[in-house]
Amino acid sequence: MLITIFFDCSFIPLVGVLITNI
Numbered sequence: 001m002l003i004t005i006f007f008d009c010s011f012i013p014l015v016g017v018l019i020t021n022i
Helices: 002-021
Strands: none
Touching: none
């Protein structure tokens, strides 16, 4: 459960940065 929350919190910002770069 903790791993899922940590991955979710790390994945969303990464997607935002990728979209901002494009």
